[in-house]
Amino acid sequence: MRTMFKMAALPAALALSIASSAAIAEPGTLKLPDNIDMKLGGRLHVLASHSDDSSLAEKDETEYQVRRARIRFSSTVDDWITFFLQTDMVGQQDKSGSGVALIDAFVQFKPKQEAQVVIGQHMSPALRQNVTSSGALLAIDRPSLTYKSLTWGTRALAGFSRKTQPETDAGLRGDVDVRDTGATFFGAADYSEKMHFSYYAGTYEGAQSASGDKRYTLRGQVNFGDAENGYFNAANYLGKKDTIGLGVSYDQQGSVAKDVTSGHEVDYALSSVDLFVAKAKVTFEAALINLDLGGxxxxxxxxxxxxxANKARGKEAEGTGYYLQAAYQLGEKWQPWAGYEQWSSNGDNDAGSFSSARLGVSYLLNDYSSFKVGVETWNNEVVPAGEENEFLTATAGYFITF
Structure with missing residues (x-):
């Protein structure tokens, strides 16, 4: 389960981490060993949204939201061992504001670029978007159907990720939402100056409802032009990278749940093919995704x-879909963007199927912060009870990562 602790305890925890790996030279002075490099950073995404979605309570039609509020800490030891901690803000706590969850806690061993291993609580490479940093998103949030991956919920999120859309959610969750606990073998190789390859192979705890089998994930990616050699990539390089990336992923876990009708065990499998292009001022990304829950x-x-909570059927959550998103940078400050996605479920009469379109613009203050404004239209192929067939969400926000 997520490790919970109060915001007030965070500075003390970081101080203890620093003190445990440092030597005191004299009273009041903290001296770090020469081979230890430590970094402290943060990420904040604050949004204001309005939607005409009739399923929302009147007070929620207009909402102010802290989408992400994170503190990030990393330390490198002996040039090939790095540990990383990241927190995020979670729900309100009685009389003491919001709580804080430790969402990342892993160590990365990197004896060489071609052979690395990441162990602990971290992101599995089920899709390109799973290993795309939230600090380098193209639009206001990720494409909706990328949340079909395990531990991201096997669901779809509407309104720039404001809500889980009914009849799209199989209900599968991990012990740690979004991340997973396990080990990922990772490596990146440069075949030539203009051709690069990276691979991921991992095993994890997976769904909390699983009866015993572990989760296994594979991903391979080829880049032509500049390399994307890190474990995490970006959806927006702001014109600083020239590359074409082709990737495939496969994610599976057996016996993740039972079928209420047949009583049989249900297996999970997610497969995808993705394309990413960063050329001068143009950015483009697309993926084809299939979720299989055995009907x-x-x-x-x-x-x-x-x-x-929505008690959706597996066959309504599973299916095949795709997303497209693109942006063009105008000068140094403006970056208009657009996106479209469609999901065709295996549900009866297309229950659980949807399409969505996004349009917006980013104002780039600098390399690490921006203002964004956008609109999203959502269309349900079959109208769930209490839902609109189509609704629109308008969102504006400020984004900073340092």
Missing amino acids: ADQLTFQDGSLLG
Whole structure:
């Protein structure tokens, strides 16, 4: 489960981390060993949104949101061992503001670029977007259907990720939402100055409802032009990279739940093919994604209790879809962007199918902060009870990573 602690304890925790790897030279002076390099950073995404979605309560039609509020700490030891911690703000706590969760806690061993391993609580490479930094998104948030991957919820998020859309959610969740706990073998090789390859192979805990099998994930990527040699990539390089990337991913876990109708075990499998292009002022990304839950009905835990607040059927959550997103940089400050995605579910009469379009513009203050404003239209192929067939969301926000 997520490690919870109060915001007030965070400075003390960081201080203890620093003190444990440092030597005191004299009273009041902290001296670090020469081979230890430490970095402290943060990320803040604050949004204001308005939607005409009738399923929202009146007070929620207009919402002010802290989408991400993170503190990031890393330390490198002996040039090939790095540990990383990252927190994020979570729900309000009684009389003490918001709580803080430790969402990343891993160590990365990198004896050489071609052979690395990441161990701990971190992001599995189920899709390109899973290993795309939230500090380098193209639009206001990720494409909706990228949340179909395991531990991201096997669902779709509407309104620039404001809400889980009914009938798109299989209800699968991990012990740690979004991240997973396990080990990923990773490497990047330069075949030539203009051709590069990277691979990921990992095993993780996976769904909290699984009966025993571990989760396994594979990803391979080829880049022509500049390399993307890090574990994490970007969806927006702001004209600083010239590359074409082709990737494939496969993510699976057996016996993630039971089918309420048949009583049989349900297996999860997610496969994708993706394309990323960064050329001068143009950025383009596309992916084709398939989620397979074996045509299951409603999913349950091993004790028979239903998964997910929306109690969607597996066959309504599973299916095939794609997304496209692109941007063009005008001068040094303006970057208009657009996106489109469509999901075709395996549900009866297309229940769970949707399409969505986004249009917006970013004002780039500098390399690490920007203002963004955008609109998203959402269309349900089949109208769920209490939902609109189509609704629009307008969002504006400020984004900073340092």
